[in-house]
Each structure stands twice: as structure tokens, then as C-alpha cells.
Amino acid sequence: MLVRAVRVERTAPRELAHKVLADAVAWFLRGGADRPAAPADVVIGHHCPWCAASDHGRPVAALADRESPAVSLSRADGLVVVAVGHAAAVGVDVEPDDAASFPGFAGVALHPGELVADRGPDRTARQRTRIWVRKEAVLKALGTGLRLDARALRVSGPDDPPAVLGID
Secondary structure, rough: EEEEEEEEEOOHHHHHHHHHHHHHHHHHHHOOOOOOOHHHHOEEEEEOOOOOOOOOOOEEEEOOOOOEEEEEEEEEOOEEEEEEEEEOOOOOOOOOOOOOOOOOOOHHOOOHHHHHHOOOOOOHHHHHHHHHHHHHHHHHOOOOOOOOOHHEEEEEOOOOOOEEEOOO
16 A cells, blocks of 8 residues: 655645545556556546545546556645555545644544543643544545544544554
8 A cells, every 4th residue: 555645835726636646546556567557547536425426525546447446535734645555445534733622522523432531631632633533544445434423433542553443
């Protein structure tokens, strides 16, 4: 799997994020391919598994002459992050360090098993955001996005290696 982060001046428009993803897909496919892919060979689109629309939903990378890899894309505050892999699905997310600092975050985002650890005074906004980023990456890989209540998903603590601990 390839994960690539690219700094941009501000939150990247969709077209720039798609270019970063196409470049990553082309680079990823160069390894071992008989005919290397060029970024121009990669068409980035979207597919919503719920309504089949192409203007939103999971990103997809289409190539005319080979199987398309699984892809994921996220962008926020001067950063575009993409993931490309041969797995059935991949997920990636990026957020500003303080994205989970709002009042009520725990009640809308944390699994009951995560709430216990979150009650201590030492849990920082950055640590809460790390938990959120892990959850959103998993939800993207599952293809559900926020249609699955984030509180049903339990992930490892912010200082532990990333892992899914369960889905209720």
C-alpha cells in the first residue's frame, strides 16, 4: 500500500486532490507492471454505493487496460492525503489537530468503551482528533462513511498502534 501526503497552500480544491490521487495511482502501478501507468491514464471519479451517483461518494480510480487499485482521499487545511492499495478497500483521513476539540465530541463520536478513557483530564484535543481520524479512515474503507454511527466503532487509543477493536 502507498500512502502519500502533499502540502498545499490551503484546503485543496477537488481537482487538485484528484491530481494528487492520479499521480499516486500511476506511481503505485509502476512497480512490477509490464506497461507503466502515466497520471494521464488514470481517471478519478466518485461512486456512491447508496444512490449510485458519481458527484459524491467513495473515490475510484479507473484505468483502461488494467485492474484499478483501491483508493482513498482526504484533504484539510493545506494537506492532501491519499492511499492506494491492492486490498479490497483502503481508507485514509486527515484533520487539523484541534478538529475534535468541540464540546460534545465524545457524545457523538466515541464508543462506550472509549468514553471511559476519555474522561480523564489528560486527553488532549490532538489525541481525540487522532481517534477521530482513525475512525473516519475505517469508515471510508468499509464504504459506509458516516452512515455507520461512529459510536459503534471502537478503535485503539491515540497512543497505541492503530487497530479496530470492534464494531457493534
